[in-house]
Amino acid sequence: MRTPRHYLLFIIYHFLFVICTPLGAQGVWCPDNGDGTYTNPVLYADYSDPDVCAVGEDYYLTASSFNCIPGLPILHSRDLVNWEIIGHALQEQTPKEVFDKPAHGKGVWAPAIRYHEGAFYIYWGDPDQGIFMVKAKDPAGVWEKPVCVIAGKGMIDPCPLWDDDGRCYLVNGWANSRAGFNSVLSVRELSADGTRSIGLPRIVFDGGQENHTSEGPKFYKRDGYYWIMCPAGGVAMGWQLAMRSRSPYGPYEWKRVLWQGKTDINGPHQGAWVHIEMKNEKGKEKNEGEDWFLHFNDKGAYGRVVYLQPVDWSSGWPIMGRQGEPYATYRKPKSNHSPLYGRGAGGEALHPQESDEFNDGVLGKQWQWHANYNQFYGMPTANGTMRLYTQRLTPDPSLSKRGEEGGQENEEQGVSLWDAPNLLLQKPTAPRFTATAKVRFASKEDGQYGGLVMMGRNYSALVVQRQGDAFLLQRHTCIGADEGQAEQQQTLVTLQPTERDTIPYSPAIYMDLYLRMAVKDGLCTFSYSTDGKRFREAGDAFTMKEGKWIGAKFGFVAEQKAMKASRGWLDVDWIHITK
Numbered sequence: 001m002r003t004p005r006h007y008l009l010f011i012i013y014h015f016l017f018v019i020c021t022p023l024g025a026q027g028v029w030c031p032d033n034g035d036g037t038y039t040n041p042v043l044y045a046d047y048s049d050p051d052v053c054a055v056g057e058d059y060y061l062t063a064s065s066f067n068c069i070p071g072l073p074i075l076h077s078r079d080l081v082n083w084e085i086i087g088h089a090l091q092e093q094t095p096k097e098v099f100d101k102p103a104h105g106k107g108v109w110a111p112a113i114r115y116h117e118g119a120f121y122i123y124w125g126d127p128d129q130g131i132f133m134v135k136a137k138d139p140a141g142v143w144e145k146p147v148c149v150i151a152g153k154g155m156i157d158p159c160p161l162w163d164d165d166g167r168c169y170l171v172n173g174w175a176n177s178r179a180g181f182n183s184v185l186s187v188r189e190l191s192a193d194g195t196r197s198i199g200l201p202r203i204v205f206d207g208g209q210e211n212h213t214s215e216g217p218k219f220y221k222r223d224g225y226y227w228i229m230c231p232a233g234g235v236a237m238g239w240q241l242a243m244r245s246r247s248p249y250g251p252y253e254w255k256r257v258l259w260q261g262k263t264d265i266n267g268p269h270q271g272a273w274v275h276i277e278m279k280n281e282k283g284k285e286k287n288e289g290e291d292w293f294l295h296f297n298d299k300g301a302y303g304r305v306v307y308l309q310p311v312d313w314s315s316g317w318p319i320m321g322r323q324g325e326p327y328a329t330y331r332k333p334k335s336n337h338s339p340l341y342g343r344g345a346g347g348e349a350l351h352p353q354e355s356d357e358f359n360d361g362v363l364g365k366q367w368q369w370h371a372n373y374n375q376f377y378g379m380p381t382a383n384g385t386m387r388l389y390t391q392r393l394t395p396d397p398s399l400s401k402r403g404e405e406g407g408q409e410n411e412e413q414g415v416s417l418w419d420a421p422n423l424l425l426q427k428p429t430a431p432r433f434t435a436t437a438k439v440r441f442a443s444k445e446d447g448q449y450g451g452l453v454m455m456g457r458n459y460s461a462l463v464v465q466r467q468g469d470a471f472l473l474q475r476h477t478c479i480g481a482d483e484g485q486a487e488q489q490q491t492l493v494t495l496q497p498t499e500r501d502t503i504p505y506s507p508a509i510y511m512d513l514y515l516r517m518a519v520k521d522g523l524c525t526f527s528y529s530t531d532g533k534r535f536r537e538a539g540d541a542f543t544m545k546e547g548k549w550i551g552a553k554f555g556f557v558a559e560q561k562a563m564k565a566s567r568g569w570l571d572v573d574w575i576h577i578t579k
Helices: 004-019 408-414
Strands: 037-039 051-055 058-062 071-077 084-090 109-116 119-126 130-136 147-151 155-162 168-174 184-190 202-206 218-222 225-232 239-245 253-258 269-276 290-298 304-312 329-331 378-380 386-389 424-426 432-443 449-455 459-467 470-478 488-495 509-520 523-529 553-560 569-578
Touching: 058 109, 084 130, 119 168, 130 155, 155 218, 168 218, 202 225, 218 269, 225 269, 239 269, 304 329, 386 553, 432 449, 432 553, 449 470, 449 509, 449 569, 459 488, 459 509, 459 523, 553 569
Parallel strands: 051 109, 051 269, 109 155
Antiparallel strands: 037 329, 051 058, 058 071, 071 084, 109 119, 119 130, 119 155, 130 147, 155 168, 168 184, 184 202, 218 225, 225 239, 239 253, 269 290, 290 304, 378 386, 386 569, 424 553, 432 509, 432 569, 449 459, 449 553, 459 470, 470 488, 509 523
C-alpha cells in the first residue's frame, strides 16, 4: 500500500527529473529524451556485435574489440538507455608476437556475456586461435586470465547456454575466410563449468540461399523451447532470425523477426534479447515483465552503433520493433523505481566517458591502444597529464606497396600510422562533436612529432614536427593506409618553441599548443591555437573512414623517424569533447 510519503518522494523525483533533463545531460549524444521516451541509437558509438545480460535490475553489455586493448568493454545500465563504461575484461591478447603490434581485424569477434551461479562469463571467437572464455565475480573488477575452451581456426561468435539440469551447450558460427565455409551454426556440449568441450559439434542450422551469412548466434531457453537468435544477410542489408526447437541439437524452425522494411535503419540485426522482471509491491515478479532487443546498425565511418527495440512475444515468436520494423523513437523500458532510475544521482543522463582531465593517475575507460600495451608507449604523470613517448614506426612487410624499391629512405617514406601500436584512441560517440586538447610536445631529435589524429583505413593528423631549432605545424594524411599507401605531409606554418632546455645532454625544445578537431557528419576539420582563445584553421577538411571491422577512432599520436634517438614526448593536459 502506498503512503503519502511514497507520493511525496515520487513528486520530488519527478521534479528533479524534469529540471535536470535535458540540461543535465553532459554527453554529446543523449538518447534519453527526458520525457519517458528515447531516440535511437542508445549508443552512438562503435559497440559492434553487442551482447547484454541482466542481473536483477542491472544490465551489462560487451562488444567486439578486435585488436584493440584493453578489450571486451563492459558497459552498465539500469534502464537499457543510459550507459556507462565500467571496465574491460581483457588486458592483453595472445600470442604476443601477433598482438604486440597492430593486428587489424583480428582478435575478439562477437562476444557473449552471461551470468551463471554467481559469476560473469564472456565467450568469444578468435578466428585464428579458437574459442576463449574469461570469468569474474565483479564485472567492474579484474577478470581472470582467458581460458582456451576450444582450439582451432574458423570458429566465431560463440554463446553458451546452461540448461536447467546444469549441462552446458555452446553454439557458434564459422568464418569462411578461415574455415572455407559459413552460414551454418553448430552446437556442442561443454563441461558443466564451461571450460572445455566434451562433445562433438553438430550443424543445427544451415542458412543456405534464403538466409545466407547466418552468424552471430545467441542461445536462450524460454517456455521449454531452445532459442537461437542470429543475424543473416550480411552487415549492411541483413535481418534478424529467431529459431526454436525442443532440443538444443534441433531441428530448428525459424522466422524473420526484424528487418529494415520501410525505415532508413539498414541491416538491423545481431544483438541481445533482454527480459526485464517487473515486480509487485511485495517484491515478487509479475508475469507481464517486458522484453527488449539491442542490435547494431552500420554507420560507416562511425562503426556499428547500438539500437534498442521492444519485443512482442504474443504470437509465440519474438517480433521486434513495430511488427518487425525498427523504431527510431519509442518509450523507455519500464522499471521498478522512480523516473530517475537508470540516470545519475542528480538526474543527468548517463553516457560513455568522453572528456578526460588525466588527473587521476589512470587512463579514462574510453581509451584503447591498437596493440597490447607497452609501458614505453606512455604513462600518466603525477602532474595531471598523460605522457606519450615517441615511437619509431616499423612497416608491415606484408603490405607490398611500402618499400618496393628497397633501401632505408624508401622504407621511411612508406611507413604510416597503420603500423603504429602506440596510438591512444577513443570511439566517436556522436555524429557531430568537437574535441579540443591542451598539449605540450617535447622533442629531442629532428623528425619527432606529436598531435591529434582521426584514425581509420584513411587517416589525418594535426601535429607539430621538429625541424632544426623550430617546429613545423603539419597535416599528416594517408588515403589507403590499410593497402600500404604512403602518408602525405603538408607543412602549414613554422612555430618557434615556447621553451628550450639549457642542460648540455640531449636538450629538448618544447611547443605548447591547443589542438582542435571538429567532426560533422563524417567530415573532420582541424584548427590550432597558441593561447586557447583564437583558433586558426589547419588544412582542408578530411573525410573519415572506418578501420578494419571497427569505426574510425580519434586521439593522440607521438612518433619519430630515427631508430636510436632519445625519445620525445607529448604531454596531454586535457581533452574536452563538446557539442
